Amino acid sequence: MSTQTASSIEIEAFEPHPGWARQGRQPRIAIIGAGMSGIAAVVKLRRAGYTDLTVFEKADRVGGTWRENHYPGLSCDVPSYWYSFTFAKNPDWSHRFAYGPEIQAYMERTARDFGVLDVTHFDTPVTELRYEAPTWRLTTGRGDEHVFDVVISATGVLHHPAFPDIPGLDSFEGEAFHSARWNDDLDLAGKRVGIIGTGSTAAQIVGEIGPEVGRMSVFQRTPQWMAPLPQKAYSKAWKRFLRLFPFVQTLLYHFYYWYMTSRVGGAVLGDEKAHARLAEACRRNLAENVHDPELRARLTPDYKAACKRIVVASDFYPAICADNAELVTDAIERIEPGGVRTKDGRLHELDVLVLATGFDPTRFILPTKVTGENGVDLEKRWDDAPRAHRSMSVPGFPNLWMIEGPTGPVGNLSLITISEYQLGYVIQCLDKMKRDGLEAIAAREEAFDAYNAYLREGLKKTIWVTGGCHSWYIDKTGMPNLYPYAPQQFRKEMQRPDFSEYRLIHEV
Structure with a gap:
């Protein structure tokens, strides 16, 4: 097991001088969580040229949900060759649907091989985020404070156990x-x-x-x-074949993407x-x-x-x-x-x-206390239900991005695939800030409202509404907790941001 203690990594002292883009320096980026999304964030951001990264992880090792869950029989219901990072194909999966310990080992190996451990503080939960335009002041459970230009929440969805309200x-x-x-x-x-x-x-x-x-x-x-x-168990000969011809695994990735989204996703979406x-x-x-x-x-x-x-x-x-x-x-x-x-x-x-009563799917970055512009508290803003523009950005909380945030397609796509799509979107927003010398970027309230109306309209045709059940897929306000359109549509929406949906802030 590869772990690294928080005390072994130094965070350089930093005073909040506004305008990283205008100064021509690297943005200082905090990533909260070292599960699949946090690992992908480090790799994708580095490849895009963003290297001043710090990961804060509440536990003693990477893995997220695969670290948290280790009950007997644990396995993934997404095919292994699709439930993989595009940058870390694994020809050695033992089964078509991998078991929990094997996925956890894959997460740890990927984090080690791609240098994620080198920038990660373990046993260091983030307790508070406060926006001090145009930067974020981050406080950890150790009591220390740090200032960042951008914060990416990679805390995932299913990590707050739900306990039944049963007397006794x-x-x-x-x-x-x-x-x-x-x-x-x-x-x-x-x-x-x-x-x-x-x-x-x-x-x-x-x-x-x-x-x-x-x-x-x-x-x-x-x-x-x-x-x-x-x-299905995979033979040694098959694994050797994939190592010799890695393009075959790429084909399998795309095959399972098509099969799962068209067969299972289609069944949900009408x-x-x-x-x-x-x-x-x-x-x-x-x-x-x-x-x-x-x-x-x-x-x-x-x-x-x-x-x-x-x-x-x-x-x-x-x-x-x-x-x-x-x-x-x-x-x-x-x-x-x-x-x-x-x-x-x-x-x-x-x-x-x-x-075996599941998880609270509405917490996301919470219980971290998050305070945005004008002292607005994120938990209070989410009092009715958690909402985010395109599942990632909340009006009034500039330069804060959520991977696997509210109303994402977590029910009909591989979570790793979602993370990589969303990170590509965030990187384009960072590139926009760098090109135009922006200090901050935040979702517009009117775009946020229009997007949620779009989600509500899409919900009408789903089996979640017409199927005759009550589930966490629909919240108490009648809005979907999940993205109600085809996965291919989500991928298209993530390919290029429409910057008219955002406040592009040059000076604060």
């Missing part, structure tokens, strides 16, 4: 933890294990630990549509034929693996496939059908010292309770 949760006398805080030292052999949730995380855990535990109780609030995972294929695959998967009619009925959703995120897992159905497993569909009343009490009065006695 703290009273449980066994082992209880969120899936993102898995206890690796825990021996589950012969234990009575309860799992709250049936989403992607729960499905992977259930399929992996089912044969090991003594008894497994899976508490389901809403059934999920599940598609089979077409897993392509009836694509949706019919996906729905049939889910129905067939359920029918072929769950033969008990009563159990199959309880596992069948009452909404259309892809209204919620499709769970891609091949081991869940066999595991839940096993003699040592039980699907509990009665609502949970409370947690007691000995287990989970459901509303039918039954106590499900447990030794271990796993909360």
